[in-house]
Amino acid sequence: WVGEFFPEIPKIKYEGPNSKNHLAFKYYNAEEVILGRKMKDWFRFSVAFWHTFRGTGGDPFGAPTKHWPWEDGTNSLAMAKRRMRANFEFIDKLGVEFWCFHDRDIAPDGKTLEETNKNMDEIVALAKELQGSKIHPLWGTAQLFHHPRYMHGGATSPEVGVYAYAAAQVKKAMEVTHYLGGENYVFWGGREGYQTLLNTDMGRELDHMARFLEAAANYKKKIGFNGTLLIEPKPQEPTKHQYDWDAATAANFLRKYGLIDEFKLNIECNHATLSGHSCHHDLETARINGLLGNIDANSGDPQTGWDTDEFMTDIAEATKVMLTVVKNGGLAPGGFNFDAKLRRESTDVEDLFIAHISGMDTMARGLRSAAKLIEGGTLDNFVKKRYQSFDSEIGALIEAGKADFEYLEKKAIEWGEPKVPSGKQEFIEMIFHSAL
Amino acid sequence: WVGEFFPEIPKIKYEGPNSKNHLAFKYYNAEEVILGRKMKDWFRFSVAFWHTFRGTGGDPFGAPTKHWPWEDGTNSLAMAKRRMRANFEFIDKLGVEFWCFHDRDIAPDGKTLEETNKNMDEIVALAKELQGSKIHPLWGTAQLFHHPRYMHGGATSPEVGVYAYAAAQVKKAMEVTHYLGGENYVFWGGREGYQTLLNTDMGRELDHMARFLEAAANYKKKIGFNGTLLIEPKPQEPTKHQYDWDAATAANFLRKYGLIDEFKLNIECNHATLSGHSCHHDLETARINGLLGNIDANSGDPQTGWDTDEFMTDIAEATKVMLTVVKNGGLAPGGFNFDAKLRRESTDVEDLFIAHISGMDTMARGLRSAAKLIEGGTLDNFVKKRYQSFDSEIGALIEAGKADFEYLEKKAIEWGEPKVPSGKQEFIEMIFHSAL
Amino acid sequence: WVGEFFPEIPKIKYEGPNSKNHLAFKYYNAEEVILGRKMKDWFRFSVAFWHTFRGTGGDPFGAPTKHWPWEDGTNSLAMAKRRMRANFEFIDKLGVEFWCFHDRDIAPDGKTLEETNKNMDEIVALAKELQGSKIHPLWGTAQLFHHPRYMHGGATSPEVGVYAYAAAQVKKAMEVTHYLGGENYVFWGGREGYQTLLNTDMGRELDHMARFLEAAANYKKKIGFNGTLLIEPKPQEPTKHQYDWDAATAANFLRKYGLIDEFKLNIECNHATLSGHSCHHDLETARINGLLGNIDANSGDPQTGWDTDEFMTDIAEATKVMLTVVKNGGLAPGGFNFDAKLRRESTDVEDLFIAHISGMDTMARGLRSAAKLIEGGTLDNFVKKRYQSFDSEIGALIEAGKADFEYLEKKAIEWGEPKVPSGKQEFIEMIFHSAL
Amino acid sequence: WVGEFFPEIPKIKYEGPNSKNHLAFKYYNAEEVILGRKMKDWFRFSVAFWHTFRGTGGDPFGAPTKHWPWEDGTNSLAMAKRRMRANFEFIDKLGVEFWCFHDRDIAPDGKTLEETNKNMDEIVALAKELQGSKIHPLWGTAQLFHHPRYMHGGATSPEVGVYAYAAAQVKKAMEVTHYLGGENYVFWGGREGYQTLLNTDMGRELDHMARFLEAAANYKKKIGFNGTLLIEPKPQEPTKHQYDWDAATAANFLRKYGLIDEFKLNIECNHATLSGHSCHHDLETARINGLLGNIDANSGDPQTGWDTDEFMTDIAEATKVMLTVVKNGGLAPGGFNFDAKLRRESTDVEDLFIAHISGMDTMARGLRSAAKLIEGGTLDNFVKKRYQSFDSEIGALIEAGKADFEYLEKKAIEWGEPKVPSGKQEFIEMIFHSAL
Structure with missing residues (x-):
């Protein structure tokens, strides 16, 4: 692959609310100062590698629909590198400074853990080079849910071998995140949960999860990684019950096991609504527990009972989110990660940009409205x-x-x-x- | 009112599964020993005064439908006494040993708090007498939600005067529970919650709630009341968000404010399902947090988004409940309170008995099935x-x-x-x- | 009661988006022409007598909270008249031209049906006089759900006596609506539904409902009433299943029984969302079935499983509503009825106005945005x-x-x-x- | 592949309720007469080829987990034949007489429609041979949702080419079903629905769907296929709104377009509960509309907002289902299809049998309980x-x-x-x- 990946997409610029250009920002103006801080510093927007570059459009009832021109249909190292270059061109054109990744998104599995890690090293070296000085990960994480070995969980698998494997995988993912200058490290409890209580010893599984996170916190210190460790609550899906159900549940877990000072939370709006709360509620719950560390800026469908991971478009919701963020004094070293995906039926390359622009403009409108409210004082x-x-x-x-x-x-x-x-x-x- | 309240209802007896008598137990056999304990000691069934004797059948769209012969349409002291006598006849005929009450169910409001407390004393003296030696409260509680003064909450009201009033009311309710030999005291957070975050300082309200419960725990010790203090989680209704959302949320609150050793939980099945969990889940969550203190044995409609407070009839659910209760070593000093009400359209006096018999038989089938599973070992x-x-x-x-x-x-x-x-x-x- | 009911409330005027006056319209400008029609003619806003003048703030857990100065605590004829005068002062100050009522809201029950009807006649005569030439009912309806006689339904009650009573009540309500110049007559199926299928012959009940509506359509013609008959779908509450679940269910019923040309639908947004649809969806379903007759403009809480009947504030939702209304060529002879109530905790008289102003401004923003979209063409x-x-x-x-x-x-x-x-x-x- | 596919699984026999053999029926006794009919004739159980032989255990967050020994990892014709032989061995050992299939489950896609149809013919010839005289399809159907061409629907795609392609595919699937002696043909509206109303002309799409089904009904007659055409309602998933939302919605559609006499409904329990109804409700709705044709016997999780397609285990639910089936005079030519899948984590070959045995025994308990109720008369x-x-x-x-x-x-x-x-x-x- 030679040359640009997105030759028809210009660098996205701020053109103001009257612009009709769908490849321009109408509300997000990175350098503009709002409430004493640059917009880009309030948001610290991040592109999620998995959705944007590994999202295929497949769903439980259908095959992949995306046929990006740069993809060759393989999961080779060469393809992984090409994809990484596409990622950084995308980030550059969008004008953001952060990205997020799972270990297994960016580099292919090898036949053994060592080989897998070697693949990872090769890709990460390239990413480091492509990042330059301005861009780095908002956070990294390990994918502990896709491979069948994790079908009963990682840290909460009944198999000790899986627990060890998960530990080894997180160890490497933390190292890699640190190496790339990542500012946070996230634990989304993929399959840490249960499908039925009848075959599950929930108490023992939670004890194991605590030991696992404790070991992670220790390892973080050992390697000198100063990033924040973040737990990402989600109530259900893929399991019937995910142990990190919502902010309060995660907080109870952290308090029970003496981990409350070692972790913060990454609140995802669609996860909050699936747990029966408004996004605003779970953000406030995290905030008043001193745990608001990062936001996965997405949105669900209010009538749909699964995670739709849509880019947020609701300006009232965005305004409430920003009221909390301002009260929190911002999110840094956290930020806003677009854990959001194109609809399965959106298959144009430009749709990738449109979706992110729309998400960023929505949050920007939220900030502007929040500022109006705060400055108005009423x-x-x-x-x-x-x-x-x-x-x-x-x-x-x-x-x-x-x-x-x-x-x-x-x-x-x-x-x-x-x-x-x-x-x-x-x-x-x-x-x-x-x-x- | 002279003579019996339920002249056509005999004392309810165990007649075994083949009985066709709808006024007999088919599964609940109080003295039968299952898993090394009498059935009545596993359950410690309790009649809820409010549903059984103050439930009117009114709903948001309709007027009361129950016209019990002993009611005279007033809320007088005389009526309160007559009703209390009906309560104990009911308890006696049903063959249980516990009852539960809110302060305001059993005695009418006076014009001042002092007068209200005097009314209460008069009724409580009668109740004490009627209880005899065998019957006493499983728990008492204060009704902090019906009166308009509590429209923004009791302990979490923005009005300090309401906070004080609520404290005075709980103080009295604890004294009365203690006087009657109650074994627990319950806090159901009536309107402790919010309708909109926009007008609410959730952090400050939760701080107040913690101070309130701390004062309650102190007062309990002061008066020498040894009963367990129980928090009853509920996610919504009447407020959009109730602060004691579910077992994990309540546990987080208790841990955060250093109250974890002073309180246990009263898990209500219908509340659990409204919060997106199975009843079994919230019971297990309470148990593994060392907090399972009591069960409000009722059931919701799986397709209905509000608290229907039905008597439980699902034998699979009852079996799961009992598996947890056995693992917990029983519930004492807690038990099973029937926080369940007749359907609005059930207007025969005998329906009150049928509903309780059905609820008790369902739980009894649950215990028998659980025993089979435990003894089978598989x-x-x-x-x-x-x-x-x-x-x-x-x-x-x-x-x-x-x-x-x-x-x-x-x-x-x-x-x-x-x-x-x-x-x-x-x-x-x-x-x-x-x-x- | 002498003089004004709302002495501190001025006539509500349009002051434009920059106004800070909470007793002024910022977006609703009655006479302004949008898309070729005056705003007031697009909307035909109506005040719902029951919520605004009979709403007490009571809920399943609490006593009434509203203590309007004009209420004397009785349900007397004199009080009914005073309330009716308050209603028309409210309508006049708000600047709308329609109102809606249930028969039992406006006049008290008598001891017999004849006496009840006599009460009604007296109040209706006053209403007619107060209406003057400009104001009249958007619709009237009969309250077939509050009285215990309707506990199993009206047209679908298993008791033939209740069926007859309901028919008599609807007969009178239709006459009264006609007399007052009402433009529609609504059937909300109060308790037409079931609590459990186990005691219900659903087929027979639906047959009865069809016969009832058929008789209503015949009687309408007989008395020369030209208004539209409207069915108002709702999925649940008070019953577990309401027969008019949603627009499609109501349409199936009308088609099955040959009533499709005699009725249209009154779509309520909160009912739509309770049935698992967006409001937009149920409006569009009504529209493409040729059945969109009226809108009950309210809104639910997306995380709440019961009818909260809030005034709509979501401008995106309002815009979608208006896109459909414009496609429908407007709603006349239907309109927008505010089937919305103050929150229980909103107890100032001015809150009644604020809520309506907010609802009207939200719909007006919706119309303005819809016009922008339609005129833009994209x-x-x-x-x-x-x-x-x-x-x-x-x-x-x-x-x-x-x-x-x-x-x-x-x-x-x-x-x-x-x-x-x-x-x-x-x-x-x-x-x-x-x-x- | 030589020899048996399930060498360790015996023919499943009825051993009665006391049997501890997990590979035996405890309640389903095929030849036993209940309510005047053999159990096997009440049920007409069918194995769903897609779940049982094409289910991989993959989910939106994870890779396939099933590694059946007979699978070679390809989608070749040879593999399709081997799988078909496994299917008939499974059916034989389970002791049922029906199976169901989608066209694309049983035979691989070719490069063109003709080639695809040729593949199909080859497999279908084998299936016909393997069926023998006793076994045949309960129903066949076309898979109009997996291939990206159907991403906006089949009959309701905005692309006329897709509409034509879908028609060609259904034509072939109907021919094949007829050839194999199928007794019904099912339309599950895969992606017939919308993701957002903003880009959708719902009215036009529904018109197209009607034309499509009309053409199907015509073609059925043309080829002399006497099987019942069945529509399978589902409210959501994969789309935000599926046009065949529930039984009432499908009935309205059929009535509107004059198709009510040409189609019946295939009610799936998990689809019913996702639409906010009990399974019993949607079955009764189908029945009283004269439309109950077939049941997809599965079950969802009451706290989960997506289709979990579990084998039914709830004996109360099964009893209600059977009460309706008996009232309907049975389902023939329809039956009970197990549209149910193993949990992702169930990876033993015997789990396939256990799941079906459990599902059949649950339904059998339902029939036995229903018979008791019916014979009891109360x-x-x-x-x-x-x-x-x-x-x-x-x-x-x-x-x-x-x-x-x-x-x-x-x-x-x-x-x-x-x-x-x-x-x-x-x-x-x-x-x-x-x-x-």
Whole structure:
């Protein structure tokens, strides 16, 4: 393959909201400063190698539909290298600075683990070279779910040999992420979960998972990798129950096993909605537990019960996401990874760009609206005022844990029936939507 | 009201599976010993005062439908006493030894908190007398959701006056539960949650909730109440998000605020399924977190998105519940509370009995099937064997936290591709269902 | 009650998008012409009497929270009259021209049907007078679900006496709607459905429902009422299964019983989403079946499994709704009824106005965005072009039912492997969202 | 491949409920007469070639896991023949008399449609020979969803070339089904649906689908095929909306386009539950519309939002299914097809047998329980009695469409407030479950 992979795609530029050019940004303006920070620094957008370069369009009912011109139908080392070059041309044209990968996306399996690792080294050396100084991984991760050996899980497989194999694989993936300058390392619990409780010792499996993550945290320190370790909650799929169901479940696990200071969370919007929460809820849950580390910026279909991994287009949702991100002081060293895929039926090369542009513009509109709300002040002031009765002497006593039931009973009798003002949800929603 | 409340209902007896008498037990035989314990001691069944004696059949679209002969249409003290007498006749005829109540179910509100508490004292004195020596509360609780003052929550209300009022109410409810010999005290988070994140400071509300529960735990010790404090998870309804979403969420909360040793959980099956889990899952989650304290034995409709609080009739579900209960060594001092209500359209007095008999027989079939499975051994042996590769030297190292990634990588390379046996889900389901 | 009901609320005016006045329209400008029609004629907004004037804030877990100053706590005729006057002041200040009602909302039950009808006549006479020449009902309907007599349904009750009573009630409600100049009459199947199939003869119940609706259509003609009869689909709640599950289910029923030309549908967005469809889907299904007659403009919570009846705030959803309405050539004699209620916690009188303003502005933004899309042409042209291969000779043969399998097989062999272009979903979503 | 495919599996025999042999039937006794018919004639069980012989265990997150010894890793004609021989050995050992297939499961694609058809002919000739006189297809169907050409649908593709190709494929599949003695032909609308309404002309697509099915019905007659044409409803997956959403939706479509007498429905339990109904509901809906033709006997996970296609194990569900089947007078020429697959993690050859045995025994328990209920009479009598007020003179008038609103009003006034008895849901559920 000689020359450009995307010869018909120009470098994507900001042209403003009135542009009709579908290959331009209308809202995302990388260097523009919003709320005291450049847009690109709020977002730290990342391209997901697996969806963008390994997504085939196959689904449980159908064969692959994508026939990218650079693909030769093999899973050879040569193909892996060519694909990696395509990746960096894509990143460059899109104008982002991060990418994310699973070990097995970027390099083919060998016949043995050593051979596999050798393949990986060869590809990673090329990636390092192509990255240059400006681009590096937002995070890397190990694919512990595709190969049949992981059919019962990796760290939670009932087979000790699989546990060891998974450990070896994560070890290598962490090394590689570190080598490439990755800023985080992610654990998505692929098949860590169960299909039926009848054949499962859930307690023992969770103990194993804890030991595995503990060993990972130790190894990270050993190799001097300073990136954040991130757990990515998901409730179901592929298993009936994934152990990292949602942010609260993952937090309970981390607390139970003394790992709460070693990990943060990578919240994926579509995973949040599958678990019965709004994306905003799971982000806030992560935030108030001190665990919000990264966002997988995608979206599901509200009427669909599986992970559709769509690029987010809902500007109200994006605005809520950004309200949380701003409250969190940003996400760095985390960022926004597009764990989102083209629809199976989108088969033009330009669709890859359109989808990312649309996703970036949606998030950018979210930031702009969030900034309007924050600078307007009405939203925050309303919430603050709502709790003002606790900004009192007795409120302070309560919040300090010094108000016992006897004292509170005395107060309750003294005060009589409390006044309870309107929650004014419709008003606050009006304020919110008027900023969109 | 003179004489019996249920003159046409005999004392319910065990008549065995061939009985056609709908006012007899076919499976529940209180004194029969199963797995080394009397059935009644495995279950410790409890009648829920609110559903059975305050359930009106009203729903969001319709007026009350129940016109029990002993009700006079008032909420007077006299009516409260008459109802309490009906309750104990019901309990006696059903042949159980426990009941559960909310403070506001059993006694009417007065004009002030003091007056309300006085009403309560009067009713509670009667209840104490009617209980005799054999019957007492499985648990008591405070109703912090019905009165408009609690529309934004009790412990998590933005109004400090409401927080204090709630504290005073819980204080009294704990005292009363203690006085009646209650064995547990439950916190169901009524309206502790939010309708929209836009008007809510979730972090601050959760802090308040923690302070509240801490004060409750302190007060319990102060009054010498030795019962277990139980949190009852529920994901939604009445609020869009209830803070005690599911067992894992509640556990995370308890761990975060240092309350994990002070509380256990009361798992309700219909709440579990509304949160996207099987009932069995949330029971197991509670159990392996050391938190399984009580079960609200009811059931939802699998196609319905709200709490239908039906009496459980699914014998497979009941068997799974009992497998967990046996693993837990039973539930005492907890038990099975029938937090279940007659359908709105069930308006005969005998329906109250039929529903409870059906619920008790279902659980009893569950216990009998579980016993068959446990005594047969196939199920447990299968699971044990599935993990046997961890019952090895290296398995022990891993489980002790002594196997680091370098060691595991060495092993993985040494062992080569691991063998992964079939999960045999269909086989184990065949075994399971053959016991029903 | 003397004087104004809403003395602090001015007549709501259009002030444009930059207004910060929460008691003004920012997008809804009644007289402004969009796509060749005045905004008010596209929408024909209607206030729902039941939610706005009979909504108490009660829910299954809590007592009423609204304490409107004009309510005296009774359900007297005098109160009904006062409330009706409040209704028309509200309508006047909001600047709409339609209202909707259930018979039992507006007038109290008497001891007998005759007395009830007499009460109704008295209130309706007042309403007629208050309506003046500009205002009249978008539709009326009968409340066949609140009273215990309807606990098993009205037209589908197993009791023939209930069937007759329901018929008598609908008869009167149709007369009253006609008398007030109503333009439609709605059948929402309250409790027409089942709680369990085990006690239900679904076939017989559906036969009864058909006979009932047939009789209604006949009576309409007899009294010279020219309004449209509308069925309002809903999947569940209060029953486990409502017979008018969704648009397609209602259409099947109408076709099966030969009623397809006598009825149209009133699509409610929250009902659509509860049935697993997007609102847009059920509107389009109604439209292409020739049945789109009216819209109940509300919205549910995407993570909540019951009818929350919120005012719509989602501008993307509103835009899709309006794309369908424009394709339908508008809705008249139907319109948009706000079958939406204040949140239980919204207890200020002004919240009633804010909620309606927000709902109207959301729909107005939807219309403006839809107009942008329609006038821009990209969306329609894209879809048209997508099917252009059918605008061919063979396409015409197929669409005329003249292409048999043998002919098509010949063509398939002749043509070889067909080319299938990208569906370009991300592109079309980008176009769509750029109009918001 | 010489000799047996399943040398370690004996012919599966009935050994009764006490047998511990997991390769024996405990409840299914083919020749035993229940309710006047042999069990095998009630069920007409069929093996689904695609799941049982083409299921690989692959899922969206993982590679195939099944490595059946007879598979050589190719999709050659030779492999197709070997697989077909395995199929008939499986059928013989299981002791059933029917199988179902998609055209593309059983024979490989060629380079052109003609070549593909030639492959098919070769395989079909072998199948015919292997069938002998006792075995034949319950139904055949065409796979119009796997190949990328069908990514936008077959009959509803926007490309006329795809429509023609689909027609040619169905033509051949119908011929082949007829040739093999198939008793039905099924249309599962693979990708007949949409991913987004924004790029879709739903009305035109449905018109095309109608023309397609009309042509199929015509062709059936032309070739003298007397089998039933069956539509298989499914709500979602792979598309966001499948046009044959549920039984009622399919019925509406058939009625709208005048096809109601040409087609029946194939109800799949897991599809029913995904559409928000119980399986029992969709079966009853099909039955009372005169459309119940066949059952795809499988089951989903009640907490999972996608089609899990599990073998049914729920005996209560199976009993409800059989109550409907008996009311329908059986299903012939339809039957029960096991559209169910092994879990991905079930990788032993014997698991294929265990799963089918378990599924057949579950249905057999369902039949036995249904017979107990029917012979007991309590259930039917209860339902009959519940509607007895309609077995009156006025009931007859209503049911004949002769009771107008004026007459009914007169009756309602004459009768006064109707009496409404208890629905006794708990009682009837007790009766139902006592038969299990």
